[in-house]
Amino acid sequence: xxxxxxxxxMDEAGMRRALTRISHEIIERNKGVKxxxxxxxxxxxxxxxxxxxxxxxxxxxxxxxxxxxxxxxYRDDLTTLASQPMVLRTExxxxxxxxxxxxxxxxxxxxxxxxxxxxxxxxxxxxxxxQLAVLVDRGHKELPIKADYVGKNVPTSKKEIITVRVKExxxxxxxxxxxxxxx
Amino acid sequence: xxxxxxxxxLGLKDLGKEEITTILDVAVPMKDIIKRDIKxxxxxxxxxxxxxxxxxxxxxxxxxxxxGKYLSADTVNLAVNTSSVQKGESLRDTIKTIEVMGADMVVxxxxxxxxxxxxxxxxxxxxxxxxxxxxxxPTQGLLxxxxxxxxxxxxxGLKVAIVGDILHSRVARSNIFGLQKFGCEVRVIGPSTxxxxxxxxxxxxxxxxxxxxxxGVDVINVLRIQRERQKKGLFPTLEEYAxxxxxxxxxxxxxxxxxxxxxxxxxxxxxxxxxxxADSVTSIINEQVTNGVAVRMALLYLMMGGxxxxxxx
Numbered sequence: 097x098x099x100x101x102x103x104x105x106m107d108e109a110g111m112r113r114a115l116t117r118i119s120h121e122i123i124e125r126n127k128g129v130k131x132x133x134x135x136x137x138x139x140x141x142x143x144x145x146x147x148x149x150x151x152x153x154x155x156x157x158x159x160x161x162x163x164x165x166x167x168x169x170y171r172d173d174l175t176t177l178a179s180q181p182m183v184l185r186t187e188x189x190x191x192x193x194x195x196x197x198x199x200x201x202x203x204x205x206x207x208x209x210x211x212x213x214x215x216x217x218x219x220x221x222x223x224x225x226x227q228l229a230v231l232v233d234r235g236h237k238e239l240p241i242k243a244d245y246v247g248k249n250v251p252t253s254k255k256e257i258i259t260v261r262v263k264e265x266x267x268x269x270x271x272x273x274x275x276x277x278x279x
Numbered sequence: 280x281x282x283x284x285x286x287x288x289l290g291l292k293d294l295g296k297e298e299i300t301t302i303l304d305v306a307v308p309m310k311d312i313i314k315r316d317i318k319x320x321x322x323x324x325x326x327x328x329x330x331x332x333x334x335x336x337x338x339x340x341x342x343x344x345x346x347g348k349y350l351s352a353d354t355v356n357l358a359v360n361t362s363s364v365q366k367g368e369s370l371r372d373t374i375k376t377i378e379v380m381g382a383d384m385v386v387x388x389x390x391x392x393x394x395x396x397x398x399x400x401x402x403x404x405x406x407x408x409x410x411x412x413x414x415x416x417p418t419q420g421l422l423x424x425x426x427x428x429x430x431x432x433x434x435x436g437l438k439v440a441i442v443g444d445i446l447h448s449r450v451a452r453s454n455i456f457g458l459q460k461f462g463c464e465v466r467v468i469g470p471s472t473x474x475x476x477x478x479x480x481x482x483x484x485x486x487x488x489x490x491x492x493x494x495g496v497d498v499i500n501v502l503r504i505q506r507e508r509q510k511k512g513l514f515p516t517l518e519e520y521a522x523x524x525x526x527x528x529x530x531x532x533x534x535x536x537x538x539x540x541x542x543x544x545x546x547x548x549x550x551x552x553x554x555x556x557a558d559s560v561t562s563i564i565n566e567q568v569t570n571g572v573a574v575r576m577a578l579l580y581l582m583m584g585g586x587x588x589x590x591x592x
Contacts (some may be wrong), residue, residue: 120317140397166308169350169580180585185308185579219317 098277099257105250106271111231114247115144118229119151122198122244129156134198135163137213141201143264144231148200163188165199170212186216187240198245202260204230206212207241212238232271234258280551287399287406288578290415291457299457303425304576306570312349313572323352326583329377331357331379332388332409333364338544338568339409339418343386352583370394371401378402383583387411405582413447418578419543420453422571424461426563427498429570434562435463440492440534441465442526443502443551444473445514450543454500456480468492469524472513489524493533498542503525504551517550526552531561539563 108221123191126132129152142164149160160273174180199213210228217226229245234252250273252258257274261267291299312318328347330340340356347354357377359365364373377385384405387395392412399406408417428434439458441451445467455465459482467478468486478485486492493499504520513519531538540552540562548554557564 169308169312169322172585174322177585180581183305183308185311185578215321220315221318 099259099274100277101272101274102256103273104270105232105246105273107222108269111247111269111271115147117246118245119148119155120146122148122227122229123152123156125227125244126196129158129160131195132159132198133163133190133192133207134196135155135165135188135192135203135217137199137209138166139165139265140260140262141165141199142201143262144229145200145270146199146264148198148229161190161195163190163192165213165216167209167212167216170216171210172208177245186220188244191221192217194224197223197226198229199226202231203258204228204233204241204243204246205236207237207239210241211239212261231260232258244254285582287395287408288417288582289395289399289406289408291417291420291453291460292415294417294457294460296460299421299424302421302574302577302581304429305581306425306573309349309576309580310530310573312572312576313569315452318349319351319591320349321351322580322584323347323350326352326384326579327380327382327538328354328384328386328579328583329331329354329357329382330339330354330386331359331361331377333394334388334390334410336409338389338571339384339416341387342568342571343407343409343418346579348570349572350576350579350584352383352579370398374398374402375402378404384579395554407578407582410449411450413452415448415453415456416543417453417457417569418499418575419450420457421578422567422574423450423454423500423541423543424457424527425574426541426567426570427539429562431497434458434463436462436464437497437499437500438464438466438495439497440468440486441500441502442468442489442492442524444504444508445469445502446473446475447505448502448510448528450500450502451482455483466492466496470514470520473508488504489526490533493530495532496538498539498541499531499534500543501552503543504546504547506547521550526556528553528555528559531556531559541567544568 134145134149136142145162149162164187166186168181168183227244230243231247233246233249259272261270344354358422385407386407388409389411392414395408395411445451465483466481468489542564
């Protein structure tokens with residue numbers, strides 16, 4: 097399948113500013129960083145979680161624990177996917193019980209990934225609260241799930257695809273809207 | 280991923296290196312689940328796995344059962360000695376009965392080589408071979424490979440010695456087929472009466488002398504000596520077997536200093552392996568059991584976790 101790029105909605109600087117603002121919002125809303133931990137949904141939520149933790153450290157001078165969550169085994173669409181997704185490790189090297197977890201992902205779309213992530217998280221312990229941070233909220237939710245922190249709201253059509261690229265995985269930072277060629 | 284086109288797992292001979300790698304890779308996150316407080320994920324809700332063992336087993340059967348439960352599948356053990364099999368029901372009818380009750384997978388062990396292949400041709404359920412006669416025991420081969428890879432970091436180019444009753448060992452065969460795909464040098468060590476004729480044709484090096492065979496190896500996989508073989512006159516006494524082939528500390532010292540010792544269990548301490556070696560730091564025998572559950576979870580996920588239409592056939 098070929099995708100053509102339609103619009104670039106965030107470049108490196110744009111992404112950095114969005115993450116900086118979200119970091120400030122997280123600190124403000126939680127009145128500091130006590131009991132805070134950030135968990136990124138694999139794969140691209142992972143690097144975003146790391147960056148939020150770095151920003152928070154710059155601002156508050158406190159190191160926040162960071163974890164990685166793989167939600168493959170909790171998905172509700174395994175039997176309908178054309179190709180079986182690879183299972184990666186969940187790496188949460190701290191107890192999440194009584195922590196305030198900032199769950200981080202690149203794009204909020206149907207909400208199903210977040211639903212799976214909530215189930216996966218609760219199997220690891222009982223956090224005091226879970227808040228959701230996403231770089232892009234593109235609409236079309238199918239579940240009653242809402243982000244607490246949003247980098248950018250981008251109204252899209254269902255034919256469009258939002259691609260988030262991060263340096264750690266893709267070699268560069270950007271967010272683009274793509275569409276299937278020939279449609 | 281590259282495991283999607285198999286309906287069944289009958290032997291490691293039929294799998295490619297990439298497919299084996301996929302199974303071992305998926306087993307890594309599965310092992311994490313076993314170590315959690317809540318050892319359950321919802322992945323295989325509504326799937327049914329039946330274990331059908333025509334030979335005794337504790338660890339393999341329990342391992343499959345737990346692997347299924349950790350993934351939320353329903354697992355049922357069919358106890359052959361209290362079932363209709365005792366009333367003369369044919370294997371084919373037993374399989375059909377399980378199938379029409381709605382099972383998605385059957386895990387079968389049988390004393391006759393080739394039975395899982397026969398079952399595979401006669402059912403739409405997925406089939407895993409849990410040991411057939413002297414042919415293969417693929418999930419044991421996979422868990423051995425996982426255990427070695429986890430400790431050594433890689434399988435590529437390792438020297439692996441398999442010691443004991445090579446002739447009757449499906450574990451040996453699955454290990455040989457699997458390890459060779461990763462470029463391992465596989466050596467087989469044992470008395471001539473327990474060595475399959477023409478074993479060199481499998482590409483392995485044959486040793487009758489254990490000291491020679493263990494020289495410089497990275498891994499020693501010790502096989503269980505089945506006492507019934509002695510009755511058939513294949514070796515004179517257990518004591519004599521132990522004198523010549525028991526893995527002792529002195530013999531282990533022939534191998535590399537960082538050697539790993541594996542045993543598929545159950546062990547006959549003092550026969551094929553000394554207690555000292557079995558309980559030493561080089562031994563990963565207990566960890567193999569945990570890894571067995573992880574590898575079987577990976578297989579259940581890969582074989583039943585996706586879309587049935589896509590994977591069938």
